[in-house]
Amino acid sequence: MRARSANRAQRRQFRRVAAVINQQVSVSSGRIRGTYELVGAEPEYLSITSNELGAGRFYTWEDETARSRVATIGLKIAERFFGTAQSAIGQRITFNGIEFEIIGVVATRPGFMGDPQRAVYIPYGTARNWLFRNQFDARVDVSQIVVQARSRDHVDAAIREVTLLLRERHRLTYQDNGFTVLNLETIAAQVGAIVAGFNAFLGTVAGISLLVGGIGIMNIMLVSVTERTQEIGLRKAVGARQWQIMQQFLVEAIVLCLVGATIGILFGIALSPLSTLMLQSMAQGDTNIYAVVTIESIGLAAGVATAIGVIFGFFPALQAARMTPIEALRSE
Numbered sequence: 001m002r003a004r005s006a007n008r009a010q011r012r013q014f015r016r017v018a019a020v021i022n023q024q025v026s027v028s029s030g031r032i033r034g035t036y037e038l039v040g041a042e043p044e045y046l047s048i049t050s051n052e053l054g055a056g057r058f059y060t061w062e063d064e065t066a067r068s069r070v071a072t073i074g075l076k077i078a079e080r081f082f083g084t085a086q087s088a089i090g091q092r093i094t095f096n097g098i099e100f101e102i103i104g105v106v107a108t109r110p111g112f113m114g115d116p117q118r119a120v121y122i123p124y125g126t127a128r129n130w131l132f133r134n135q136f137d138a139r140v141d142v143s144q145i146v147v148q149a150r151s152r153d154h155v156d157a158a159i160r161e162v163t164l165l166l167r168e169r170h171r172l173t174y175q176d177n178g179f180t181v182l183n184l185e186t187i188a189a190q191v192g193a194i195v196a197g198f199n200a201f202l203g204t205v206a207g208i209s210l211l212v213g214g215i216g217i218m219n220i221m222l223v224s225v226t227e228r229t230q231e232i233g234l235r236k237a238v239g240a241r242q243w244q245i246m247q248q249f250l251v252e253a254i255v256l257c258l259v260g261a262t263i264g265i266l267f268g269i270a271l272s273p274l275s276t277l278m279l280q281s282m283a284q285g286d287t288n289i290y291a292v293v294t295i296e297s298i299g300l301a302a303g304v305a306t307a308i309g310v311i312f313g314f315f316p317a318l319q320a321a322r323m324t325p326i327e328a329l330r331s332e
Contacts (some may be wrong), residue, residue: 014158016148018045018274021141023129027120029081036077037119040127041146046072047154048148051116054078054107055085064123069130072104074117086171095120095130159183188243210304212311213260221316232320233329246321253313254306261305268293 021040026033039045048057055078059070071093094219100122108116122131128141149158159181166179178252224230232245251329272293 014147014161016044016048018048018146019142020045020146021124021132022143022146023127023132023135023184025095025120026097027077027081027093029091029097032081034077034080037075037114038127038131039119039121039224040131041121042124043144045121046147047096047315049116049273051106051108056089056102056107058104058121059123067125067129068123069098069100069126070103070122071100072121073102074115074119075105075107076115077120078102093120095122096204098130134136155183155185167193186210186235194268194310214308215251216310217256218312218316220256221249221313222319224252225249225320227317228320229323229331232323233325233327236323236325237329242321245323246317249317249320250310250313253317254309257305257309261301265293265298265301268297287314 019042021038023038023040025038027036028034043059043061043064045051051058053072054075057074058072059068060171062068073088073093075085078085080090081093082091085107088102088105091102093102094100106116106119106121110117133271147158149155163177163181166181167177190290235245
């Protein structure tokens with residue numbers, strides 16, 4: 001199916017259509033190299049995907065028609081290769097050994113469909129004729145066709161029209177579809193449901209772990225109260241108040257929890273390089289993916305540890321505070 005067939009379709013339910021080729025390519029400039037996703041797409045792709053420019057411009061239909069070797073690159077790539085988005089404009093960069101001129105930088109934030117800041121964009125015709133001419137036959141020369149419906153109310157009708165059009169172009173009568181039509185809103189809802197379920201599972205596991213750990217802390221503090229009964233009685237005999245005894249054991253429980261949290265944070269920091277290697281392996285060579293322990297996660301861990309110390313240390317501290325001096329001093 002030729003891309004031009006898609007562009008000549010009757011767009012009753014469509015606002016924009018763009019043919020796309022997706023491939024992983026080797027990107028280099030000077031001594032810096034990396035592997036990134038290359039998107040060979042018609043100019044309307046930028047509007048369909050709501051990408052935002054951080055500098056420069058996106059290529060036009062004139063560039064598409066002329067098969068110009070121009071590229072719009074992601075912000076992260078621009079910063080890695082050239083320092084800033086603005087300094088990347090006008091520079092030369094090589095994709096699979098073919099040199100291109102950078103005319104723009106995409107600054108769109110990552111979404112569930114990928115990270116535009118770690119991709120490079122060139123005209124569809126340039127990608128087909130210069131980079132991937134041997135990877136497509138005469139009938140099929142696209143990876144996908146991106147379609148924007150006229151409105152949300154027209155999505156279902158647009159899907160039906162796309163399906164009928166593709167079946168006509170593929171000359172299918174009774175056969176199954178040799179293609180797949182995807183609705184991004186449906187995919188987003190499915191991904192959201194999966195993420196919510198995964199988060200619920202992790203939350204359940206974390207809750208059980210915290211409960212077990214809290215019970216362990218409470219048992220340790222109860223043993224500590226029992227072993228220090230005479231100390232508690234002596235402190236009360238010399239004038240210590242109940243709240244002071246209670247404060248002492250609560251602080252000890254919190255410190256114990258914070259020590260455990262610190263050990264967990266150190267393990268997380270130590271294991272983050274291994275997690276980075278695993279993520280990069282899953283991302284098929286993207287060396288710009290990193291697993292890091294953030295300040296926010298450290299603060300959250302410390303806050304949860306403090307709360308566990310207060311909750312599960314309260315009963316032992318209360319038991320110690322309620323002891324009478326005489327009974328405490330008589331214990332052995």
